[in-house]
Amino acid sequence: MTPNIYLIEDDFDVRTALTQAFELEDHRVAAFASAEACLPKIPQHAEAVVVTDVRLPKADGEEVLKLVQTFDPDLPVILITGHGDVPMAVRCLKFGAFDFFEKPLDAMALVTSVRNALKQRRLILLTRQLATDLEMEDKPLSEQVNDFEKLVLERALKLHRGRLTEVMNALDLPRKTLSDKMAKHGLKRESFT
Numbered sequence: 001m002t003p004n005i006y007l008i009e010d011d012f013d014v015r016t017a018l019t020q021a022f023e024l025e026d027h028r029v030a031a032f033a034s035a036e037a038c039l040p041k042i043p044q045h046a047e048a049v050v051v052t053d054v055r056l057p058k059a060d061g062e063e064v065l066k067l068v069q070t071f072d073p074d075l076p077v078i079l080i081t082g083h084g085d086v087p088m089a090v091r092c093l094k095f096g097a098f099d100f101f102e103k104p105l106d107a108m109a110l111v112t113s114v115r116n117a118l119k120q121r122r123l124i125l126l127t128r129q130l131a132t133d134l135e136m137e138d139k140p141l142s143e144q145v146n147d148f149e150k151l152v153l154e155r156a157l158k159l160h161r162g163r164l165t166e167v168m169n170a171l172d173l174p175r176k177t178l179s180d181k182m183a184k185h186g187l188k189r190e191s192f193t
Helices: 012-024 035-041 061-071 086-095 107-136 141-159 164-171 175-184
Strands: 005-008 029-032 049-053 077-081 099-102
Touching: 005 012, 005 035, 012 029, 012 107, 029 035, 035 061, 049 061, 049 107, 061 077, 061 086, 077 086, 077 107, 086 099, 099 107, 107 141, 141 164, 141 175, 164 175
Parallel strands: 005 029, 005 049, 049 077, 077 099
Antiparallel strands: none
16 A cells, blocks of 8 residues: 655654554554655655655755655645754745654654645645546536536545545535435445445
8 A cells, every 4th residue: 555654764763653653543654764765755646745854864854845845846744853943944834844843752743743734635636636637628517517526525435435424524515415416426335435
C-alpha cells in the first residue's frame, strides 16, 4: 500500500518513535534518514504529507519545503525542530509549510496536524480531479452537474469506507437525501466497505 506519510528524520530513535506513533493511528509511513533518499520516492499527486526534521545532514527543512514545492506546491509539509528556530518557522510558514513543531514533540498534536494535512490534501486532489473531469466534458451543464454529484458521492463513500453516517456528516445531507442520490446514481454502500 502507498504510504500517506513520508517521514524525514536523521535521528534513528526519533524516526522509529514517530513511525510507531503514526502507525498506531493507522497511517502508512515511509521513513527516511535523508531528504535525498525520500523525495524521489514520493509519487506525483500522492495523497500524502511530508513530515521532516529541520536540521538534516545535507538539506535543511527550508530546502526540503522548497524542493517539495517544485514538484507539487500543494503537498503539505510539516516541519519539526529541536532548535527552537522561530525565525525559520515564520519563514517556512510564509513559504507554505502546513505546520511547525518544536521538540520535545506532543505526539498527539503532531498526529492531529497530520490528519488535518491529509484531509486538506484529499480535498485539493479531489478539486484537481473534478476540475479536470469538468474541463474535459463536452456535455450539457445538467449532465456535468449530475456527473459531478456522482463523483462527489463516490469519493465521499470511498473516503469514509461506505459508512453512511460519516458520509452524511461530511456532505451535510439527511439520510433520505443521501439514499435517494445513491439510488439515482446506482451506488451501493457495500461497494465501498
